[in-house]
Amino acid sequence: MSKVRKSRVLVIGGTRGAGLLIARLLHQRGYQVRVLARNLAAAAAELGHSFEVVAGDLTKAETLPAAVADVDHIIFTAGAPSGRYAPERLVKATDYQGVVDTLAAARRAGFHGRFVYLNSIGIGTSSLAGTLINLLKRNTLVWRRRVEDDIRASDLDYTIIRVGFLLNRPAGERAVVVGQDALPLAPRNRIARADVADAFVEAMEHPHASRTTFEIVWGKGARQGSWNSLLDRLRPDPR
Numbered sequence: 001m002s003k004v005r006k007s008r009v010l011v012i013g014g015t016r017g018a019g020l021l022i023a024r025l026l027h028q029r030g031y032q033v034r035v036l037a038r039n040l041a042a043a044a045a046e047l048g049h050s051f052e053v054v055a056g057d058l059t060k061a062e063t064l065p066a067a068v069a070d071v072d073h074i075i076f077t078a079g080a081p082s083g084r085y086a087p088e089r090l091v092k093a094t095d096y097q098g099v100v101d102t103l104a105a106a107r108r109a110g111f112h113g114r115f116v117y118l119n120s121i122g123i124g125t126s127s128l129a130g131t132l133i134n135l136l137k138r139n140t141l142v143w144r145r146r147v148e149d150d151i152r153a154s155d156l157d158y159t160i161i162r163v164g165f166l167l168n169r170p171a172g173e174r175a176v177v178v179g180q181d182a183l184p185l186a187p188r189n190r191i192a193r194a195d196v197a198d199a200f201v202e203a204m205e206h207p208h209a210s211r212t213t214f215e216i217v218w219g220k221g222a223r224q225g226s227w228n229s230l231l232d233r234l235r236p237d238p239r
């Protein structure tokens with residue numbers, strides 16, 4: 001009996017935080033998972049033998065072609081480190097140029113899958129929290145807004161998921177709001193990393209998530225409805 005091969009997914013940012021949860025969830029669901037890592041030994045120790053770990057660094061474009069070769073989908077959650085100062089040079093190299101170089105490497109490799117990109121809410125709506133984050137991680141929201149235009153202008157299939165403040169809490173505890181308006185960055189607009197992981201894995205192959213941009217934050221009360229039904233309502237971005 002022939003066995004159907006599950007898709008191979010590259011997770012960029014899969015060594016920590018939301019990206020690590022996404023990599024583990026993909027593996028649990030039977031996908032082949034490749035993780036890009038700056039520190040191979042640390043990533044291999046964290047992930048174990050059933051993950052493929054490839055060396056790479058977003059600020060070194062020449063390391064990206066090997067990572068994107070022969071993958072069916074790419075999930076990108078990497079970013080300049082949160083919670084501490086990052087100069088604009090590093091922010092631009094990671095949050096902007098790193099994405100642009102990944103898209104270019106994927107195109108050159110003949111990639112035909114979906115590029116699923118994690119962005120922050122608040123990239124187009126001014127707020128006190130957004131101003132403070134732009135001061136700490138210099139202009140990160142400006143570069144992250146600009147990179148969305150590059151993703152939409154590329155000829156690749158994509159899904160852009162903007163997330164609220166990230167918390168380390170279990171998935172499924174709270175209602176989730178999936179919206180296509182621009183929420184401000186504010187502490188009330190938050191969500192668990194584990195819910196974000198569910199959203200990425202569900203959106204990656206959901207037909208209605210193709211060429212869409214949407215935002216996810218916790219709503220009020222308990223979870224109702226499946227991710228599938230939430231994503232069914234998405235509208236594609238204007239061309």
Ligand SMILES: NC(=O)c1ccc[n+]([C@@H]2O[C@H](COP(=O)([O-])OP(=O)(O)OC[C@H]3O[C@@H](n4cnc5c(N)ncnc54)[C@H](OP(=O)(O)O)[C@@H]3O)[C@@H](O)[C@H]2O)c1
Pocket residue numbers: 012013014015016017018019036037038039056057058059077078079080081082094118119120121163164165166167193
């Ligand atoms: N914290 C929040 O509330 C919040 C809100 C909205 C959006 N975000 C964004 O959400 C994403 C996930 O956040 P998180 O806190 O869960 O994870 P995180 O701890 O910020 O992890 C960042 C990931 O990016 C990778 N990375 C950074 N620079 C890289 C480079 N030059 N080359 C390759 N990989 C690189 C890191 O790899 P290493 O292990 O090698 O460092 C790590 O895997 C980030 O992009 C963050 O900016 C965060």
